[in-house]
Amino acid sequence: MADNTRRDFIKQSALGTAAMLVYPPSRVLAASDRVRLGMIGAGGRGQELLKQVLEVPNAQLVAIADVYRRRCDEAKQMAPDIQTFDDHRRLLDMKDIDGVIVASPLHIHARHFQDALLAGKHLYSEKTMTWSIAEAEQCLAAAKKSDRVVQIGLQHESSGSLADTRKWIKDGLAGKITQVDSWMSRNTPHGKGQWVRQVPSDCTPQSVNWKAFLSGRPDRPFDAFKFMNWRLYWEFSGGNVTENMVHQIAWIMSALELPEPSAACMSGGVFSEKDGRQVPDTIAVTLEFPTDVVVTWQSTFSNSRYGLGEHLLGTDGTIEHRAGATDMVTGRSAETIRYYPERVNRAQGEELTGQTPNQDHMANWIDCIRTRKTPNAPVEIGYRSAVAAHMANLAYRQKQRLTLQEARAAQPEF
Numbered sequence: 054m055a056d057n058t059r060r061d062f063i064k065q066s067a068l069g070t071a072a073m074l075v076y077p078p079s080r081v082l083a084a085s086d087r088v089r090l091g092m093i094g095a096g097g098r099g100q101e102l103l104k105q106v107l108e109v110p111n112a113q114l115v116a117i118a119d120v121y122r123r124r125c126d127e128a129k130q131m132a133p134d135i136q137t138f139d140d141h142r143r144l145l146d147m148k149d150i151d152g153v154i155v156a157s158p159l160h161i162h163a164r165h166f167q168d169a170l171l172a173g174k175h176l177y178s179e180k181t182m183t184w185s186i187a188e189a190e191q192c193l194a195a196a197k198k199s200d201r202v203v204q205i206g207l208q209h210e211s212s213g214s215l216a217d218t219r220k221w222i223k224d225g226l227a228g229k230i231t232q233v234d235s236w237m238s239r240n241t242p243h244g245k246g247q248w249v250r251q252v253p254s255d256c257t258p259q260s261v262n263w264k265a266f267l268s269g270r271p272d273r274p275f276d277a278f279k280f281m282n283w284r285l286y287w288e289f290s291g292g293n294v295t296e297n298m299v300h301q302i303a304w305i306m307s308a309l310e311l312p313e314p315s316a317a318c319m320s321g322g323v324f325s326e327k328d329g330r331q332v333p334d335t336i337a338v339t340l341e342f343p344t345d346v347v348v349t350w351q352s353t354f355s356n357s358r359y360g361l362g363e364h365l366l367g368t369d370g371t372i373e374h375r376a377g378a379t380d381m382v383t384g385r386s387a388e389t390i391r392y393y394p395e396r397v398n399r400a401q402g403e404e405l406t407g408q409t410p411n412q413d414h415m416a417n418w419i420d421c422i423r424t425r426k427t428p429n430a431p432v433e434i435g436y437r438s439a440v441a442a443h444m445a446n447l448a449y450r451q452k453q454r455l456t457l458q459e460a461r462a463a464q465p466e467f
């Protein structure tokens with residue numbers, strides 16, 4: 054079978070499978086009912102999310118599944134009554150769990166996403182929604198087929214800055230926006246690469262279910278460094294594009310109601326610390342949209358001066374979102390969302406500062422499990438932002454501009 058035909062076949066079979074699957078009914082919750090939750094992957098992010106769940110009234114974390122014993126012990130210290138498993142399927146077998154939070158490494162998201170829905174659970178899945186475009190299509194189909202509440206861990210979709218931006222755009226204050234510049238920058242001490250984690254002495258084959266971590270990736274002997282530092286390798290990660298750009302591109306796509314990009318380019322390389330990582334630390338992405346918009350995103354791990362932000366450039370005004378830039382006088386970091394009129398087209402326009410508070414993204418999901426309303430970051434924005442991120446990475450790896458059609462047909466490599 055020709056490569057393309059084979060890929061189309063695999064894609065269609067996966068979609069066909071999602072369409073044929075039967076999703077079990079879920080418990081209907083009254084407003085006063087306690088929402089019972091489980092978590093798959095309780096590492097760095099999972100433990101932050103665990104703290105968030107503990108803050109939500111009338112919600113309870115009852116179980117976690119993690120392949121590393123240390124993470125199970127840490128989670129139990131935070132929530133002593135929980136059950137722990139080293140296999141996510143045991144957790145999904147629990148009939149009295151309403152929803153599941155997935156905070157596992159990127160290459161396993163699609164499996165955990167689909168297994169959770171098949172088990173009839175509501176789902177909070179960390180970003181990026183999936184490791185590849187084909188998986189994003191499968192997960193989108195699965196979510197549409199089920200009636201479960203799916204929230205993607207794109208918490209900036211619950212931000213006041215997005216609410217203010219949407220209102221200003223809707224009110225026509227920005228006019229026609231044709232370009233968005235965005236950036237994200239960090240730094241680390243010399244010789245210490247961004248993201249690199251030390252391997253704890255208890256990270257051994259005896260305390261890690263390595264096969265479950267690999268989850269279908271080619272089998273090999275236990276590698277503690279890769280297990281701890283999966284973010285640095287294409288096989289498990291999409292690098293900073295799937296770690297951070299995805300948050301900003303989702304925010305921009307929601308603000309401007311953008312579809313998937315029509316084409317992507319990406320330049321860069323491993324320039325900051327040549328520590329054996331595969332994913333680039335210095336990046337310039339250009340995304341073209343069919344609605345006459347170009348979005349650029351730049352990122353470095355060698356300088357943190359300008360933090361992160363977005364400039365939305367319109368004929369009638371500019372919307373400026375900044376977070377993490379260091380204030381020259383106080384040295385403090387502040388998040389601001391501001392509007393500046395373009396005098397040529399809005400001579401009398403006023404400068405504005407957004408005041409809308411952020412919503413709690415986790416509480417929004419749990420609330421929607423009760424009300425069955427659409428959460429702030431539904432599967433569609435998870436899908437579109439994942440496609441944009443993967444298009445950029447594919448363009449970088451193929452060293453050429455890639456259209457949406459070409460990216461969909463491409464087979465991502467390890």
Ligand SMILES: NC(=O)c1ccc[n+]([C@@H]2O[C@H](COP(=O)([O-])OP(=O)(O)OC[C@H]3O[C@@H](n4cnc5c(N)ncnc54)[C@H](O)[C@@H]3O)[C@@H](O)[C@H]2O)c1
Pocket residue numbers: 093094095096097098099118119120121124141156157158159161179180181206207208265266268281295296
């Ligand atoms: N929304 C955000 O702001 C935000 C911030 C940080 C990380 N994240 C996302 O959260 C996810 C996890 O990142 P992290 O930094 O917590 O990684 P991590 O390595 O610290 O945690 C991942 C956990 O998953 C466990 N795990 C691995 N394979 C598993 C399997 N098959 N079944 C169950 N558990 C398994 C690991 O043992 C580990 O404890 C990533 O997708 C990342 O992009 C999101």
